[in-house]
Amino acid sequence: MKFGGTSVGSAERIRQAASIVHEHARSGNDVVVVVSALSKVTDLILSALNSARLGQGKEMEEGLKQLRQRHEQTLGQLCQGESKKALAAEVQATLKRLQEFCSALLLLGSATPQVMDMVLPLGEQMSAHLFTACLKELGARAAFVDSARVLVTDDKFGDASPDLEATRRQCREVIAPMLNQGQIPVVMGYSGATPSGQVTTLGRGGSDSSATILGAAIDAHEVWIWTDVDGVLTADPRVCPDALTLPEITFAEAIELSYYGAKVIHRKAIWPTMERGIPVWIKNSFQPQRPGTKIVESLPPSERAVKAVTAVTEASLVTLTTRRDVHFAEVFGRLFLRLGHEHVDVLFSTQSSSEDSLGLVLRQPDTERVVHAIQRLFRTELKHGVLNPVAVHRDIAVIAVLGSGMKGTCGILGRLFSVVARNNVSVIAVAQGASELNICFAVTASRVDDVVRAVHHEFLSPGRESLAAALVPPRRER
Numbered sequence: 001m002k003f004g005g006t007s008v009g010s011a012e013r014i015r016q017a018a019s020i021v022h023e024h025a026r027s028g029n030d031v032v033v034v035v036s037a038l039s040k041v042t043d044l045i046l047s048a049l050n051s052a053r054l055g056q057g058k059e060m061e062e063g064l065k066q067l068r069q070r071h072e073q074t075l076g077q078l079c080q081g082e083s084k085k086a087l088a089a090e091v092q093a094t095l096k097r098l099q100e101f102c103s104a105l106l107l108l109g110s111a112t113p114q115v116m117d118m119v120l121p122l123g124e125q126m127s128a129h130l131f132t133a134c135l136k137e138l139g140a141r142a143a144f145v146d147s148a149r150v151l152v153t154d155d156k157f158g159d160a161s162p163d164l165e166a167t168r169r170q171c172r173e174v175i176a177p178m179l180n181q182g183q184i185p186v187v188m189g190y191s192g193a194t195p196s197g198q199v200t201t202l203g204r205g206g207s208d209s210s211a212t213i214l215g216a217a218i219d220a221h222e223v224w225i226w227t228d229v230d231g232v233l234t235a236d237p238r239v240c241p242d243a244l245t246l247p248e249i250t251f252a253e254a255i256e257l258s259y260y261g262a263k264v265i266h267r268k269a270i271w272p273t274m275e276r277g278i279p280v281w282i283k284n285s286f287q288p289q290r291p292g293t294k295i296v297e298s299l300p301p302s303e304r305a306v307k308a309v310t311a312v313t314e315a316s317l318v319t320l321t322t323r324r325d326v327h328f329a330e331v332f333g334r335l336f337l338r339l340g341h342e343h344v345d346v347l348f349s350t351q352s353s354s355e356d357s358l359g360l361v362l363r364q365p366d367t368e369r370v371v372h373a374i375q376r377l378f379r380t381e382l383k384h385g386v387l388n389p390v391a392v393h394r395d396i397a398v399i400a401v402l403g404s405g406m407k408g409t410c411g412i413l414g415r416l417f418s419v420v421a422r423n424n425v426s427v428i429a430v431a432q433g434a435s436e437l438n439i440c441f442a443v444t445a446s447r448v449d450d451v452v453r454a455v456h457h458e459f460l461s462p463g464r465e466s467l468a469a470a471l472v473p474p475r476r477e478r
């Protein structure tokens with residue numbers, strides 16, 4: 001069971017989360033807990049570190065003060081007496097370490113990703129200690145586990161990938177004996193360590209991955225991700241108030257959904273459990289009695305072709321055009337190689353040979369990096385006009401319409417773009433993958449909510465699909 005930041009955001013939230021765990025353990029399940037830092041704490045640590053690097057001592061101290069207050073307050077509200085003393089000692093030791101690192105960075109004026117990774121998981125270190133203490137208060141047998149002892153990764157600091165076999169061995173040594181003795185291990189999320197013990201992080205929001213990696217490593221029957229929403233919804237409920245919780249989706253759908261903006265589970269987190277066919281639940285720790293969403297290997301075909309509509313609201317389109325006499329595949333091939341090295345996710349790309357141009361739709365924060373990479377990589381080609389200057393179209397949004405039932409169903413694209421057109425929105429770029437699991441298209445950012453609402457209304461509003469089906473029965477391709 002993994003608990004996200006808001007699910008452990010205060011003493012009250014931690015108590016609620018711990019009682020969920022305790023209840024499940026008491027009814028005969030072996031439970032391993034993975035926790036995120038208290039909500040917003042990783043952001044605070046990061047900004048204290050950045051202030052330190054930039055020589056802004058006052059801002060750094062201010063950040064550290066907030067971190068101290070937040071944890072001391074939570075601690076004070078969580079435990080009393082002897083257990084409070086032991087817990088306070090742990091938390092104080094971590095806060096001191098944080099202070100020392102920041103002071104060192106203030107002196108050095110810089111920090112490598114490796115150094116950042118030594119500090120960023122300290123939020124998880126404190127929340128895991130708080131959670132362990134709370135479970136003990138409830139009468140459970142619980143033990144803190146440093147993620148560096150169990151989760152083995154490569155050395156890509158700041159964005160490490162797991163070594164599942166090595167993690168499995170570590171879990172056999174550390175986690176299994178605890179479970180055998182009836183203890184509940186409480187593991188720090190977000191982080192791990194290289195085989196030689198250097199601390200790494202799995203990327204922001206990486207605690208979901210910690211849970212699925214550990215779940216796969218211990219052959220868990222299920223992984224439960226506790227968050228602050230009811231599960232995976234048909235759309236963002238802030239945009240579409242009539243969005244519904246999906247009872248079940250497939251791993252493939254979950255990957256697409258999280259890649260294109262649904263925030264319930266981290267987009268890199270699905271793989272480890274998918275490979276082993278371990279179901280993942282998304283559940284609301286604020287409303288634990290609600291069913292949530294179950295992510296499974298496969299589902300029988302449903303009558304709904306479209307399952308969800310999501311949006312990446314800050315995106316950009318980078319277009320590269322070559323001169324006609326150039327073999328563009330070679331040019332674009334080099335570019336994709338480079339993007340791979342830089343770990344850039346392309347939301348989707350469009351290319352047709354008649355145009356000699358390539359359109360890359362990127363997340364907005366990646367845009368500058370990609371434009372620079374192109375300018376460096378193709379310096380000569382740009383200078384000699386083999387490539388035209390890079391065109392950047394900002395302020396666009398990407399909408400993804402997803403569902404495995406779209407495969408082979410006729411007429412979805414027609415209906416979709418009719419709806420978009422009825423809203424007087426023009427489509428800037430579009431792609432439908434060969435898997436037919438999703439249709440992605442880009443529109444002006446300012447219209448994204450209107451389009452999402454209209455698409456949701458067309459395909460997903462209650463009763464709507466059966467109405468449409470009655471008017472135009474869905475036809476399968478022959």
Ligand code: ASP
Pocket residue numbers: 004005036037042043123189190203204205206207208
């Ligand atoms: N605390 C980390 C973050 O905010 C990891 C996580 O919460 O998943 O990125």
Ligand code: MG
Pocket residue numbers: 004005036205207
């Ligand atoms: Mg989080």
